[in-house]
């Protein structure tokens with residue numbers, strides 16, 4: 001698949017793509033599409049002025065759950081761009097205990113490397129699968145040592161017809177098993193394989209002390225490297241699982257890791273997108289900064305640390321130096337307490353595109369429930385379809401769900417479209433439990449009466465809705 005920037009999608013084409021997933025928020029979509037295109041324009045601008053053009057980073061301003069993160073995430077996916085979401089409030093000024101701001105670039109680089117390696121591995125999948133098949137066959141039917149041919153057979157007296165037919169027999173058995181394998185007849189049979197230790201196994205994330213992070217050294221990698229020195233573990237697995245592991249291992253052997261790193265670095269620098277969430281939390285509020293200066297000092301420090309990265313600087317990562325000049329930064333926050341103008345002036349200047357996202361209305365909820373490619377109603381339909389139960393929503397029901405969402409948002413707390421998730425899960429609670437034990441086929445229509453029956457009690461009871469919806 002070609003990345004958007006390679007395809008040179010125009011701003012309007014980008015918006016059209018975003019429209020498939022996000023309802024409303026026209027001006028935010030517009031802004032991100034322009035920002036993405038601007039980066040391409042900068043990269044392709046006349047060399048003399050290219051470095052002078054200031055990157056157009058964006059500030060998305062709006063209440064919770066209205067699509068800020070979703071827009072950025074979709075944009076990254078469309079652009080096939082390495083994407084990293086970070087929370088500004090998690091960072092601390094260099095010298096304080098915590099994560100330093102540069103780690104966002106290191107993390108983004110890791111994302112890019114995984115992305116590129118995955119793509120490369122996908123390309124060699126076929127070959128890797130062949131190799132994995134050979135390895136499984138080697139385990140099932142260990143090949144006979146062809147001692148004859150090379151060494152002794154110069155002396156024709158030593159010819160051993162028994163041996164020859166052995167290897168021939170072996171070859172034939174092997175082919176028979178290959179057929180069985182391909183027909184899926186041996187999927188559950190257990191074999192013992194040797195796999196690299198701890199690769200891909202969930203390991204706790206290790207945060208190193210800050211100094212080490214700065215040097216681009218990561219404890220986790222050091223720990224990982226301990227296992228890398230060819231150390232393998234034996235595992236007994238059904239062939240279906242063994243095949244997956246072996247294919248992955250073979251694919252990894254087939255790709256050029258050095259080339260992957262180079263491409264990833266390139267991609268981070270030209271296409272990377274960093275989403276800095278809660279950026280309002282590090283903006284000093286003019287009203288609050290009077291008394292306790294402590295945290296504010298450090299927050300300003302974080303802003304100062306952020307500045308060079310957003311402006312364009314070179315960050316050391318363990319894979320090499322990453323220049324941040326063309327990385328797109330999207331800041332996001334509610335800015336209820338602080339305002340963008342509370343940020344230090346230099347940083348304000350680096351986020352020149354400001355766009356407000358609107359609160360979502362009942363009508364928006366109707367659309368969000370039904371229109372996007374990944375709409376919640378479609379998700380539930382697909383889930384139950386997998387059990388042979390057909391679900392249909394009638395229009396009134398969707399309207400009613402939207403109305404309830406808006407009502408609970410107004411009375412309890414406005415969490416935007418996130419409310420739809422909690423409401424839908426309450427609405428479907430009973431059905432999801434009944435299928436397939438009590439209901440395993442047929443068609444169920446979700447109508448207004450059903451919605452009211454499932455939800456009315458919870459909505460009316462304020463205490464309950466605080467907890468459930």
Ligand SMILES: Nc1ncnc2c1ncn2[C@@H]1O[C@H](COP(=O)(O)OP(=O)(O)OP(=O)(O)O)[C@@H](O)[C@H]1O
Pocket residue numbers: 021022023024025062063064065066067068069070071277333334368372416417418
């Ligand atoms: N305009 C929208 N169209 C479609 N879905 C939306 C929209 N807004 C929000 N959603 C859905 O609501 C959920 C939360 O949205 P999102 O993560 O973008 O919130 P946010 O604006 O980043 O809020 P926060 O400030 O709390 O991070 C997502 O699952 C998303 O799919």
Ligand SMILES: [Mg+2]
Pocket residue numbers: 068069070277
């Ligand atoms: Mg968010």
